[in-house]
Amino acid sequence: MSGQRAAYRRRQTAFRWVALTVAVAAFAAPLLGAFDFTTQGPGGNGRTAETWLTLVDVSKVTTDYPALREGFLASVSLAIVTPLVMLLILVPTMTWVRLRLPGLSRTVEFICLLPLTVPAIVLVVGLGPVYAWVYYLLGSSTLWLSLAYVVLVLPYAYRSLDAGLRAIDVRTLSEAARSLGASWFTVMRRIVLPNLRSAVLSASFLSVALVLGEFTIALLFSKKNLQVAMYELGKSDAKISVAVGLLALAFAFLVLFAMSFVGSSTAGSSPFARLRRSRAVRKEPAA
């Protein structure tokens, strides 16, 4: 029997390596092709590192590709503001609902998961009138895109924060703090947030990644973020835009790869995987 199992294990390992090698090769091919394209000389002859040297040279990017700089800066500030707004909205609400209004938890969950059934392109159609007001009241800064992005990240952020809240006993912790005289603000800042650190981190990482990759809403609202700048540059200077695209992919990969080492619960951090995992957990009796 053990010989049979050993043979089976060997077959399985061989199958794994063959399948994964073929897959990685297939997925690397277009990326390799893109890299090859960025190093091609004029007319496809010879090799040149000019594209990459330009990208490394910050002052040159600033003068030659102002759109790229603008888009990059916009995406970076959006990537900072969006997770902040998301946390500000979600963490207190979810904690509060857990502590004081358990009857509302279903409603909050439903609202948070609703964006999964509303594609970004549909959201754009409906957000038109809303943004007319936002622009009227707050001015037409690209930064206000983050208000819509918060909605996009809602399902993913909800899932990871929900898993984090499940893992701690919020009620006992906050009752202890309250009976020692802490205000609700102190409970939030010194008790709940530190305990939720890894959930907050993974929710923020997901938001950052989603914001950096967002294209649809920005393009259709005529705002320039990194993806839109890249898209528009693709028409005039394809090499630079392909190189920027590769850099963005590489950066996203590094973020996810690093995340997979932060705590085993966030391994292979896919929002969908988390969705499925936490759904089963829910069947446990509520604390």
Added chain:
Amino acid sequence: MADAPRGRALGRHRPSSALLGVVPFFAYTTVFLLIPTLVVLVGAFLDGNNGFTFGNVQALTTPAVMRALRNSVVLSAVTAVGGAVIGGILAYAVSTAKASSVTKRFITSLCGVLAQFGGVALAFAFTASFGMTGLITLWLNNMGVDTGTGFWLYGWNKGLMLVYLYFQVPLMVIVFLPAVEGLRPQWREATETLGGSTWTFWRRVAGPILLPSFVGAMLLLFTNAFSAYATAKALISQGTPLLPLQIAGTLSSEVILGQENVGKAMALAMVVVVAVVMTAYVLLDRRASRWMQR
């Protein structure tokens, strides 16, 4: 808060004051999620003078919109099935690796990137690789495969399908992996003890257990492709063969006045398709989680 009576420490607020705590959340989601959804739902049935009409919904039956809808459904269905089969096999291959191994982390991270951040960058990578001097064009030509003019890449039913697979397969790996990992080794051992072969195991044990997850994941892939816009926009510069492109078209200024509500009707059609598929997904997922070891 400072002057709150001590008796409140254990949370004896009246319910009405407790409700105040969730006002920001509900206000925010009302403005940025519920109102936009309502704008689409209601706008789909309004004419240019804000009167009730079925005209926008009837406009969905025009040949251009019907073609876009059909193309979108076919594209999503084909890439969902293809992505599910290829991704399913890959997910199984990944699942045989040890949980904490670098291989697994590498593959899941790579899949995460391709599934969620592809969009424009992925489309550009393909344009570069399959262009006149592109690396893959050269490889194919060296192998004696004629790639023709290269315009096939921009067809919704050829190139776009290939590019869509590049984010569908990774998504399948991510979504399906937990299900395959839920297969317990004891089940295979039990099958062997009872004299079953590997084929029996897959046909009679693993297959039926994985089927709901597999179909559920396929539905998720369908909605993913159905609502994708970035890749199609970056790859297709002429014509609007897909529904998301059609919707975006109604948002631009070139559209005749009064047509913007047709865009809302198209958006509504899209929401209906996605909602139906997602409901089926949730039901299947519930069924699937019965066997899953958590």
